[in-house]
Amino acid sequence: xxNATTAAARRTRAAGxxxxxxxxxxxxxxxxxxxVEVCPTLQMxxxxxxxxxxxxxxNRAVAGLWRRKIKVDLVYFDIARLLSQFTxxxxxxxxELVERHFAYIGGINAAENQRRAVTLAIRFLREIWLLPxxxxxxxxxxxxxxxxxxxxxxxHAKSEPLTTLSTIYRLAKANFPVFAExxxxxxxxxxxxxxxxKSEF
Ligand SMILES: [Zn+2]
Numbered sequence: 576x577x578n579a580t581t582a583a584a585r586r587t588r589a590a591g592x593x594x595x596x597x598x599x600x601x602x603x604x605x606x607x608x609x610x611v612e613v614c615p616t617l618q619m620x621x622x623x624x625x626x627x628x629x630x631x632x633x634n635r636a637v638a639g640l641w642r643r644k645i646k647v648d649l650v651y652f653d654i655a656r657l658l659s660q661f662t663x664x665x666x667x668x669x670x671e672l673v674e675r676h677f678a679y680i681g682g683i684n685a686a687e688n689q690r691r692a693v694t695l696a697i698r699f700l701r702e703i704w705l706l707p708x709x710x711x712x713x714x715x716x717x718x719x720x721x722x723x724x725x726x727x728x729x730x731h732a733k734s735e736p737l738t739t740l741s742t743i744y745r746l747a748k749a750n751f752p753v754f755a756e757x758x759x760x761x762x763x764x765x766x767x768x769x770x771x772x773k774s775e776f
Contacts, residue, residue: 600627601656602634611637611647628720629659632750636704639749645703650676654696655706658718663727666715669693702742705749722751729758 594600598614602623606612616623626634633655640647654676661667669690677692697716700706707719709728719725725747732738740762747755 594624594627598630599656600624601630601659602626603630603637603652605649605652609649611649611652627659629718632707632718632720633659635750636700636706639705640703651696651700651704655700655704655718658700658708658716661715661717663709663711663717663719663724666709666711666717669714669716672696672716701738701746705746707746707750719750722754725751726754 595614595616597616598604602614602617603611604614612618614623636655637647637652654672657672657675658667672693673689676696677689680689680692682688697708697710700708707725707728708716709719709725710716710732712731719728729743729747732743733740744755744758744762747758
C-alpha cells in the first residue's frame with residue numbers, strides 16, 4: 576500500500592501535477608489493441624494537461640514515423656517513454672534498459688548480446704525515429720528537450736565513432752532547427768575549404 580502510494584506520488588512529480596493519467600503527459604499511449612495511438616482524451620478533443628517536454632519530442636518523432644508510414648514498434652515506444660523520464664544529470668543506465676526490455680536475451684553471451692540490443696535500440700531511435708537520445712560517457716541515456724542539452728551531448732558525440740555527423744545533423748534539424756543551422760555553419764567552416772580543394776581533382 577505504502578509502495579503504491581509512493582510510486583503514484585513519484586509519477587505525479589515526474590509528469591507535473593495535472594498530467595493526464597491515460598498518457599502520463601506523453602500525448603500517446605498503447606491502446607488495448609496493442610497499437611500506439613493518440614491519447615483518447617486528445618482524440619475526443621477534451622481539455623488535456625500540457626504535454627511534458629519529453630512528451631512533445633516523442634510526439635514529433637511518432638508523427639514523423641506515421642507520415643513516413645513506418646510502424647511504431649511497441650518496445651521502442653516504451654523505451655522512448657522510459658528515457659523521457661531521465662535527464663543529463665540523472666541518465667537512465669544501460670542496466671535499467673536491459674532489465675526492463677532485454678532481460679529475456681539469454682545464451683552464453685547474454686550480457687554482450689543484451690548490451691548490443693540496447694545499442695541497436697538507441698541507434699534505431701536516433702536514426703529512424705529521429706529522437707534526440709543523448710548518452711553520457713558512462714553509458715546512461717536520456718532524451719534532450721532543449722538545444723542546450725542537445726548541444727552538450729553533440730560536443731562529445733562528434734568524437735564517438737558510432738554517431739555519425741549526418742545523424743547528429745538530422746537529429747538537430749528534426750528537433751532543434753536553430754541549432755542545426757549553427758551546425759551547418761560549423762561544418763562548412765570545418766569541411767568547406769577542403770571539399771572545394773578536393774573537387775578540383
Ligand atoms: Zn493524455
